[in-house]
Amino acid sequence: MKLSGNRLAQTIANAYTVVFRGTPELLVLLIVYFGAAVTLTAIAQSFDASIKFIDVPPFWAGAFAIALIVGAYMTETFRGAFLGVDPGLVEAARALGLSKFQTFVYVRIPQMWRLALPNFGNHMLSLMKDTALISVIGVEEIVFVAEMATTVTLKPFTMYIVVALIYLCITSVITLAVMALEKYANKHLAASR
Amino acid sequence: MTFDVGLVFGSIPKMLVGLGLTLELLFLSSFIGLALALVTLLMRISGRWFLVTPAVVYIYIFRGTPILVQIFVIYYGLPQFEFIREGMLWPLLREPFWCCILALSLNAGAYVSEILRGGVLGVDKGLLEAASALGISKTHRFIYITSPIAIRLSLPAYSNDIISMTKATALASTVTLLDMTGVARTLVAQTFAPYEIFISVALIYIAMAWMIQKGFGMAEKRMSRHLKPTAG
Amino acid sequence: MSEQESIIILENVCKYFGDFKALSDVNLTVQKGERIVVCGPSGSGKSTMIRCINRLEEHDSGRIIVAGKELTREVKDIDAVRREVGMVFQSFNLFPHLKVLDNLTLALKLVRKTPKSEARQIATRYLERVHIPDQADKYPSQLSGGQQQRVAIARALCMNPEVMLFDEPTSALDPEMINEVLDVMVELAKEGMTMICVTHEMGFARSIADSVVFMDKGEIVEAERPDVFFNNPSNERTKLFLSQILTH
Numbered sequence: 078m079k080l081s082g083n084r085l086a087q088t089i090a091n092a093y094t095v096v097f098r099g100t101p102e103l104l105v106l107l108i109v110y111f112g113a114a115v116t117l118t119a120i121a122q123s124f125d126a127s128i129k130f131i132d133v134p135p136f137w138a139g140a141f142a143i144a145l146i147v148g149a150y151m152t153e154t155f156r157g158a159f160l161g162v163d164p165g166l167v168e169a170a171r172a173l174g175l176s177k178f179q180t181f182v183y184v185r186i187p188q189m190w191r192l193a194l195p196n197f198g199n200h201m202l203s204l205m206k207d208t209a210l211i212s213v214i215g216v217e218e219i220v221f222v223a224e225m226a227t228t229v230t231l232k233p234f235t236m237y238i239v240v241a242l243i244y245l246c247i248t249s250v251i252t253l254a255v256m257a258l259e260k261y262a263n264k265h266l267a268a269s270r
Numbered sequence: 271m272t273f274d275v276g277l278v279f280g281s282i283p284k285m286l287v288g289l290g291l292t293l294e295l296l297f298l299s300s301f302i303g304l305a306l307a308l309v310t311l312l313m314r315i316s317g318r319w320f321l322v323t324p325a326v327v328y329i330y331i332f333r334g335t336p337i338l339v340q341i342f343v344i345y346y347g348l349p350q351f352e353f354i355r356e357g358m359l360w361p362l363l364r365e366p367f368w369c370c371i372l373a374l375s376l377n378a379g380a381y382v383s384e385i386l387r388g389g390v391l392g393v394d395k396g397l398l399e400a401a402s403a404l405g406i407s408k409t410h411r412f413i414y415i416t417s418p419i420a421i422r423l424s425l426p427a428y429s430n431d432i433i434s435m436t437k438a439t440a441l442a443s444t445v446t447l448l449d450m451t452g453v454a455r456t457l458v459a460q461t462f463a464p465y466e467i468f469i470s471v472a473l474i475y476i477a478m479a480w481m482i483q484k485g486f487g488m489a490e491k492r493m494s495r496h497l498k499p500t501a502g
Numbered sequence: 503m504s505e506q507e508s509i510i511i512l513e514n515v516c517k518y519f520g521d522f523k524a525l526s527d528v529n530l531t532v533q534k535g536e537r538i539v540v541c542g543p544s545g546s547g548k549s550t551m552i553r554c555i556n557r558l559e560e561h562d563s564g565r566i567i568v569a570g571k572e573l574t575r576e577v578k579d580i581d582a583v584r585r586e587v588g589m590v591f592q593s594f595n596l597f598p599h600l601k602v603l604d605n606l607t608l609a610l611k612l613v614r615k616t617p618k619s620e621a622r623q624i625a626t627r628y629l630e631r632v633h634i635p636d637q638a639d640k641y642p643s644q645l646s647g648g649q650q651q652r653v654a655i656a657r658a659l660c661m662n663p664e665v666m667l668f669d670e671p672t673s674a675l676d677p678e679m680i681n682e683v684l685d686v687m688v689e690l691a692k693e694g695m696t697m698i699c700v701t702h703e704m705g706f707a708r709s710i711a712d713s714v715v716f717m718d719k720g721e722i723v724e725a726e727r728p729d730v731f732f733n734n735p736s737n738e739r740t741k742l743f744l745s746q747i748l749t750h
Binding site for chain 2: 556557558581584585587588589591593595596597598599608609612613641642643654657658661
Binding site: 095096098099100101102103104105107108111112114115202205206207208209210212213220223227231232233234235236237238240241244245248249252 | 330331333334335336337338339340342343346347348349350351433436437438439440441443444451454455458462463464465468469471472475476478479480
């Protein structure tokens with residue numbers, strides 16, 4: 078939407094990115110969770126006035142919120158990657174007779190993937206870490222479980238350090254995977270020495 | 271269900287009560303974080319293994335774990351140890367405010383040092399060679415050549431980090447602090463109007479992010495004025 | 503002539519980049535006031551050789567002696583040598599965040615601890631010598647390539663070196679600006695500066711050099727006076743190289 082020439086589409090898309098990159102993740106989460114509950118309750122009440130409250134499964138509220146946030150950052154990355162493709166390559170493809178669609182699939186996408194990869198990796202890492210926030214709205218992910226465990230073991234430090242280590246492992250795996258993918262994506266460049 | 275636009279704007283003044291705390295958290299941890307980042311950077315690029323290793327480990331830990339977990343470890347976790355409870359720093363460490371400052375500063379230090387390192391690596395090696403050829407010492411090269419250029423290169427990424435820090439301050443609300451998000455949550459509990467309240471607080475955050483970005487944009491422009499294209 | 507000391511001596515110098523032998527038993531002696539032009543195909547080791555002279559590269563074996571001081575790992579020795587050797591780079595390497603005058607005075611202030619006003623005087627004098635005194639307050643990005651390179655030459659001269667090294671100084675310049683730089687270098691040569699110049703500008707070599715050195719695959723293949731070198735080279739590789747570059 079951002080790349081289309083359409084001014085209205087651009088403005089909406091810009092607004093989307095500005096809003097979701099400028100607002101704290103926690104806040105987005107809270108808005109989605111509580112807001113969804115209120116909205117659904119209102120909708121349900123219009124059908125059946127006796128319904129007091131609808132509880133939104135926090136998991137889905139959390140997933141939706143994180144998706145919105147990561148989506149906003151990703152559009153910037155993809156836009157950057159799209160613009161970063163050498164226009165010369167695109168011209169060459171068209172000159173050879175490839176259609177717009179074929180150019181997109183066979184020329185643009187492979188180049189974009191290579192350019193977007195480092196930032197994409199960073200987004201994956203942030204996404205991982207944002208999942209910790211879901212504990213705040215009660216989803217039973219690891220931080221939440223740690224809180225529960227603390228009441229039993231009375232050793233909060235140990236509990237949370239374990240959580241930290243788990244996150245560290247996950248982020249390390251993601252980082253290594255991204256590094257490997259980057260090497261693969263750039264192998265045609267390294268070979269020219 | 272009606273959307274009370276009046277409530278959105280009417281709540282903004284109430285939210286500004288929390289703004290003070292938000293800004294305190296932001297400025298203090300940015301400042302301490304920057305100092306930490308400079309020290310970590312120097313350690314990281316020193317080339318000596320006993321300095322590089324702790325720096326790398328520190329950066330790895332604080333970039334690899336969520337800020338929420340970091341805050342929890344410090345605020346909920348540290349009191350587990352007697353020596354903390356008996357120690358000198360206890361009056362500070364029992365306060366959620368200082369625990370947040372500690373967590374946010376450590377987090378900032380790790381991220382900013384990597385940003386600065388990116389700037390340092392971006393300095394054209396040829397310039398440093400020319401300086402060496404002129405006989406300028408390593409320290410002087412770092413101060414007069416590397417630093418000014420690295421700072422200018424780091425500005426875009428640094429401004430993004432400051433914006434992230436602003437958003438991270440919202441996490442203070444999870445440990446009972448009444449920053450803007452904390453105030454918002456209290457208000458929502460009172461008014462049962464989550465959309466309006468949270469949206470109004472979001473507007474303030476967005477405004478802050480916008481101002482920070484504009485501010486840094488101007489700073490970048492100033493620092494790049496010597497890069498005008500060739501006249502000849 | 504017998505009173506002239508050798509200002510640079512390279513003795514059996516070898517250098518490796520990993521497995522690649524960049525310099526292979528290089529022997530070179532430069533007298534004070536001599537002008538040497540080094541030429542050869544890319545990868546022949548010409549840049550590596552002169553970069554070893556001011557320790558921008560480290561030689562792996564052999565000896566390098568500059569102005570009586572031997573180049574070793576000791577920082578003291580390296581600094582002592584760099585004070586006597588000035589270098590001009592292919593990509594100018596002017597400090598972009600400093601004005602032209604500051605580019606010149608930085609090293610004076612930091613290395614020789616020259617007071618500010620004296621440094622400015624020295625810098626202005628050298629800017630005049632390269633014919634661009636009016637550009638003192640500009641930033642490098644505002645100057646043309648030829649002007650930037652002349653500033654680079656002035657910057658090296660400010661430190662009053664005994665020897666000037668030039669690493670392909672005109673290779674990155676548009677053709678119309680090459681002459682303004684070469685003219686400055688010719689003036690310098692006429693004033694008696696000892697120079698080692700890596701370049702492809704054969705006209706310059708013919709007119710000003712005392713000796714033309716041809717390097718190939720890390721070795722010095724031939725070193726002769728220009729008239730002999732260009733008209734009657736003895737080595738086959740030299741002849742091949744000359745035929746490749748002199749046809750156009």
